[in-house]
Each structure stands twice: as structure tokens, then as C-alpha cells.
Amino acid sequence: MRMLRRSALTLLLLLLALLPAGCQPPLSGTLPATPTAEQVAITVYFTDSNRYAEAIEPFEVAVSRMAPAGSNLPEAVLTEFFRGPTAEEAEQGLAAITSGATGFQALRIDEDGVAYVTLEGPCSSMGATYTIAQPLMKNLRQFPDIDYVKIYDAEGQTGQPEGLSDSIPFCLEP
Numbered sequence: 001m002r003m004l005r006r007s008a009l010t011l012l013l014l015l016l017a018l019l020p021a022g023c024q025p026p027l028s029g030t031l032p033a034t035p036t037a038e039q040v041a042i043t044v045y046f047t048d049s050n051r052y053a054e055a056i057e058p059f060e061v062a063v064s065r066m067a068p069a070g071s072n073l074p075e076a077v078l079t080e081f082f083r084g085p086t087a088e089e090a091e092q093g094l095a096a097i098t099s100g101a102t103g104f105q106a107l108r109i110d111e112d113g114v115a116y117v118t119l120e121g122p123c124s125s126m127g128a129t130y131t132i133a134q135p136l137m138k139n140l141r142q143f144p145d146i147d148y149v150k151i152y153d154a155e156g157q158t159g160q161p162e163g164l165s166d167s168i169p170f171c172l173e174p
Contacts, residue, residue: 045062046085099126099172127174148165150166
């Protein structure tokens, strides 16, 4: 009787030990793929300081970045512009000319094809005729629904706030 109990107890323990393994999906050697957000390529323009120094236009050079699919692509381009070139791109002479701006507060595009960009931080042309305005306009005009770019300083000022035209704030005037 003792042996029968021992055998029954052993069998019960064995079944209890194997039961959880039977409830698990079989191991296939690979982990299930985790969903990832789809990415799309965007084009970001930086200033080629070598071309600028030699007065060879265009000064802006396109590089590729990735952005989440479905994101606001003009906004994604500006975000990548303010992140600046990669170390490798910087070694090739590419630079983000920001004229002191540290980013952008807002981007709005109206139905007339006018993009309104408000900069963050102080801006200054420091007497230069080439400022952040040129690469910002190049970056935004690549989109078919943008014909004009109005750049505002951090205080919300620009030279020509009305009409179908480009505009820059006083701080970017030479």
C-alpha cells in the first residue's frame, strides 16, 4: 500500500510539473516579431560650408533622414534640421546655419500655401546676407503645398506678415 501511495504521489508530482509546460506554445527558436512603427525617408537640407566659402551655389545639400510614417513631414524636416548634421556629415562640411535660433516653436501651413514658422531663441544675422532663412525656405519649399515661407522671431515678429510672399524677421536682416 505504501508503494502504491508513493507511486501515485510521484505520478501526481510528475503531472503537475509537466502541466504548465503543456500550456505553453511550443518554442520555435525565434522570438515573435515586435511591431515597429513604419518609417519614411525625408530630405533635410544643410549648408555646405565648402560651397559657401567658394561661392558655389546652391549652398544647400540634401541628406536623408527617417521619420515615422503619418507624421507631419514639414515639421519632421525642421526638427531634423535643428538636430543638425551627423558627425560624418559635419566632417564633409555640412552645417546647420541657425543664426542663433535654437529651434522652432510652431509651424503652420495655410490653404494658400504659406508656411508660418516661429523660431525659438534669439536670432541675429550678425550682418550676414546668408542666414537661417535660406535653408529653412529650401527645407519647406520641397513640399508641394508650400509656396511661401514667413519666418517669425521668438517674439512673433516678421517683416511682411500679410500676403502671398516670403518674410523674415528684422533680426535676420543684414
